[in-house]
Amino acid sequence: MKISETQQKILTVGKREFLDKGFKDASLRKIVAEAGFTKGAFYGYYPDKAALFEALVSDAADGLTEQFKSAQDAHFDLISENETAKSRELSTKYLLYFVNYIYDYFEEFKLIICCSEGTKYSDYIHELVELDVSRTEKYYTLLKDKGKIAGSVSHELHHMITSAYFTAVFETVVHDMTREQAIEYIKELAIFFNSGWDGLLKLI
Structure with missing residues (x-):
């Protein structure tokens, strides 16, 4: 429009x-x-003022959420393709894509992450975490049924790790990193968290 x-x-x-x-x-x-x-x-x-705020950020916020859902769907596709061992690699690939998307709409995400208290977007990170945990636990259940996971993780620990992960990702926005700095930071962050997940879940 x-x-x-x-x-x-x-x-x-x-x-x-x-x-x-x-x-x-x-x-x-x-x-x-x-x-x-x-x-x-x-x-x-x-x-009202809230509607103005929503008009400024809704497209960027909804766009990232939809892309995130698509990335999760891509992980489920790995099961039918018998390539679940590539889960971590795929996660890192999409994470870098998400970071570039965030930087394409940096001011909008600055509003969401740093300026949204009092709006429905103040829980944006939490909502992403809930979405990720819900979908990922279904994915892990399917992998376990197929004998692709030797380890396990409790729901509580899963939620806490995921929350820490998403918070760390959006620190790029909080600290006004350049796109280049953010990409290097995210690559290191992915190595750290992927190593932890591999230790817990032991993908086969």
């Missing part, structure tokens, strides 16, 4: 205000004034 010049002005000023102060402390009055419009003009596009 084409965005009007007025709407784009509101989005631009809103993004700047949210990045500067975070959602909770951002002033809708200031956004409207700086954009040069009345509150009536603003409400013609967005019912």
Whole structure:
């Protein structure tokens, strides 16, 4: 849908205000004034401040979630292809893809990770963790049934490790790493976590 010049002005000023102060402390009055419009003009596009925030981040957030689901589907495909030993390699490949996606929408993810308290996006990382744990446990169950895993991991430990992993990934955004720095960091992070998972699960 084409965005009007007025709407784009509101989005631009809103993004700047949210990045500067975070959602909770951002002033809708200031956004409207700086954009040069009345509150009536603003409400013609967005019912409240939360809707403006969502308009800024929803496409990027939903896009990463959908790509993440596709990556999980690709892991299930390894079972039918009898190539489950490539799980770690595939995970690292997709992780690097995700990082590049995040950097393509860096400001949007900066808003989500650092400025979203008070919005539904404040639990974004947690929701990704829940999605990953749920789908991955189904994957591990299938692998165990086929004799492809010799080890095991409890649900509680699985959740804690995954939470630590996702939090570490998004530290690239928190610390304003360059794309190049983030990629090198992620490669090392993947080696560390993959070694731990291999030690616990012992893929065959």
